[in-house]
Amino acid sequence: MKLPLNIDVQQILLHMLNFVILFAVLYFLLYKPIKKFIDAREAEYKQQADEAAKKLKEADEALESVDQRTAEKEEDAKRRMAEAARSAQEQYDQKISDAEAEAEKIISDARAEAESIRKKALEQSAADISELAAESVEKAVLSSAAEAFETFLASVEKENANE
Secondary structure, eight states: OEEGGGEEHHHHHHHHHHHHHHHHHHIIIIIHHHHHHHHHHHHHHHHHHHHHHHHHHHHHHHHHHHHHHHHHHHHHHHHHHHHHHHHHHHHHHHHHHHHHHHHHHHHHHHHHHHHHHHHHHHHHHHHHHHHHHHHHHHHHHHHHHHHHHHHHHHHHHHHHHHO
């Protein structure tokens, strides 16, 4: 059967059949394996993305945990530093008060010793003054007695000489 313009229907049908066969062969030989490969690749990428998201989430959780522990450690360190500063201040205050008490004791002991030395010096001075006074009186009495005796002797001698 010949159509106008030299078109053969049998040829068109054969070409269509060839096209369908080519399409079926290409579908089974190329499309299915390529589709299977693309689906596998897509699943692999999805799995990698899921794993990356999971690891990112774990990393975020670990970072948050580390941040929390760091904050706790910093707070603990601040607390310990404050406690150490307070303890050091208490020790400092205790040492200062002990030193002041010891200084007061030393001053008190020194004052007591000075008072004792002063009393001993006064007693010694009084004894020395008494001794000096006694010596002075004795010398005065002796010198006076000696002078009186000498005067008596001189007058006796004058009387003896006048007689």
